[in-house]
Amino acid sequence: MTPTPLSSSVVIAGALPPSSYSTLTALDVLRLALHRRRLLLVVPMLVAITVVGVGLLADRQWVSQATFVAQSPGGGISRLAGLAAQFGVNVPNAQAGQSPDFYADVLRGDGMMRQLLAGRYRSVGGQPLDLAAHLVPGIADTARRGELALRELRTMVSASVGIKTGLVRLAVRLDDPELARQVAARALEELNRLNVLAQQAQASQERVFTDTRLAMARGELRVAEDRLESFLRSNRVFSGAPQLVLQEDRLRREVNLRQQVVSGLAQGLEQARLEESRNLPVITVVEAPVRPALPDSRRLVLKALFAAIVSTTALLALVLAGEWRRRLALLNPSLAAEMELLAAEAAGDLRRPWRLMSKARSHDQSRAA
Numbered sequence: 001m002t003p004t005p006l007s008s009s010v011v012i013a014g015a016l017p018p019s020s021y022s023t024l025t026a027l028d029v030l031r032l033a034l035h036r037r038r039l040l041l042v043v044p045m046l047v048a049i050t051v052v053g054v055g056l057l058a059d060r061q062w063v064s065q066a067t068f069v070a071q072s073p074g075g076g077i078s079r080l081a082g083l084a085a086q087f088g089v090n091v092p093n094a095q096a097g098q099s100p101d102f103y104a105d106v107l108r109g110d111g112m113m114r115q116l117l118a119g120r121y122r123s124v125g126g127q128p129l130d131l132a133a134h135l136v137p138g139i140a141d142t143a144r145r146g147e148l149a150l151r152e153l154r155t156m157v158s159a160s161v162g163i164k165t166g167l168v169r170l171a172v173r174l175d176d177p178e179l180a181r182q183v184a185a186r187a188l189e190e191l192n193r194l195n196v197l198a199q200q201a202q203a204s205q206e207r208v209f210t211d212t213r214l215a216m217a218r219g220e221l222r223v224a225e226d227r228l229e230s231f232l233r234s235n236r237v238f239s240g241a242p243q244l245v246l247q248e249d250r251l252r253r254e255v256n257l258r259q260q261v262v263s264g265l266a267q268g269l270e271q272a273r274l275e276e277s278r279n280l281p282v283i284t285v286v287e288a289p290v291r292p293a294l295p296d297s298r299r300l301v302l303k304a305l306f307a308a309i310v311s312t313t314a315l316l317a318l319v320l321a322g323e324w325r326r327r328l329a330l331l332n333p334s335l336a337a338e339m340e341l342l343a344a345e346a347a348g349d350l351r352r353p354w355r356l357m358s359k360a361r362s363h364d365q366s367r368a369a
Contacts, residue, residue, distance in 0.1 A: 024320060024327075036319050040312055047311040048304035055303060060295040064180035066170045066188055067287040070103055098195075100161040100168050103283070106194070107159040107170055107187060113150050116157070119186045124178050134179070157187070167286060177292045184289035195282040203275035210272050214265040221258035228255055 033040060106112060121129045132149035139145040156173045170187060174180040228251040235244050329336040 024324065028323070029316075029320065032319050032323055033316060036315075039319075040315055043315055044308040044311040048308040051304045051307045052300050055298050055300045058298075059175040060298070061173050061175060062177040062180050062292045063171055063173045063296045064177070064184045064289045064292055065172075065287065066184050066285065066289040067167050068103075068170070068188065068283045068285045069167055070098060070100060070283055100166045103168050103191065104159040104161050106191060107168075108154075108157065110150065110154075112187065112190060113153050113157065114146075115190045116153060116183055116186055117146060117149055119183075119190075121179060121182045121186075123176075129179065131179070131183070134176075157183070170289075172289070173296065177295075181289050181291045188283070188285060188289070192281050192283055196278075196280075199282065200276055200278070203272050203278070207269065207272035207276055210265055210269045214262065214269055217258065217262045217265055221255070221262050224251070224254045224258045227251055 117132050119131065121131055123129045131153075132145050135149040135152045136145050139148065158171045158173075160169050160171075161167070162169070170184055172180045172184040172187070174183065228248075231248060231251055235241075235248075239245065325336070328339070
């Protein structure tokens with residue numbers, strides 16, 4: 001008996017024994033993939049070419065980056081905490097909340113996006129440029145254009161924080177390299193301005209509070225001095241009376257304590273006045289934004305490969321579903337016919353969703369009857 005060639009050993013699905021119809025083995029999947037090889041090769045290739053073509057037709061993107069670190073604040077809250085610590089009072093430091101993540105969230109917030117859209121920019125030729133009109137051209141309605149530009153700008157501005165270093169990295173992605181640099185520089189300026197205004201407002205409230213407390217402390221000091229003065233006038237010689245010596249010592253300690261409080265509050269008030277007028281930068285720019293010389297990579301190879309893999313997987317799933325459907329029709333024709341009917345009804349319901357409501361109402365009425 002002559003051996004059968006390997007190419008003729010492939011058995012078509014219709015000649016398989018019925019017991020083998022119920023399962024799809026790895027060999028069956030490979031057989032189906034080879035049988036449908038043209039479909040599984042041509043369609044993913046066309047999808048990959050389409051992705052590459054769309055990517056080539058899209059505008060190139062330019063990324064301008066900047067890196068900065070937040071300076072350690074030496075505001076009045078820390079000084080008041082040190083002053084209160086002299087008297088055994090613990091005051092939490094409110095500035096601890098301004099972590100690098102805080103600055104990153106501010107850069108990604110809608111408030112910063114609106115400030116960037118309101119900024120003044122210039123093109124390479126020196127002409128004024130409206131960022132909202134550049135992002136969303138062809139819309140005359142200012143309010144609608146602003147909201148659409150805000151959505152676009154959210155996807156173009158990103159901020160990340162280095163886990164080990166704590167550096168905040170800002171990246172602005174636009175289709176114009178010079179505009180990307182200007183937007184990044186504007187974001188740093190606006191972030192610094194907001195922080196300076198916040199610290200000045202805090203210092204102003206601190207000054208008002210310290211001034212009020214200082215006036216109260218001076219009144220308390222005056223009362224303590226009056227008590228000591230009244231005691232000394234009433235008791236000119238009291239060295240021989242232990243009770244009077246103890247009372248005089250107690251009055252003097254009270255006066256000294258009030259003097260220390262007044263002195264500390266006076267220093268805090270002067271420092272708060274300095275902080276109220278301070279306009280120094282609160283962030284240190286490590287890398288200033290520059291105009292990018294090269295466009296950002298479009299990663300077309302990775303996108304095309306991903307599209308090809310996804311389309312191949314989807315096509316293979318459709319091929320396997322068709323094979324399973326064919327085997328089910330050979331194994332159990334009645335069940336296959338029922339599933340065909342249910343699939344047709346489901347497709348009709350998807351095309352006409354209002355029919356589901358009418359069916360649900362009729363079903364409820366039948367149950368009630």
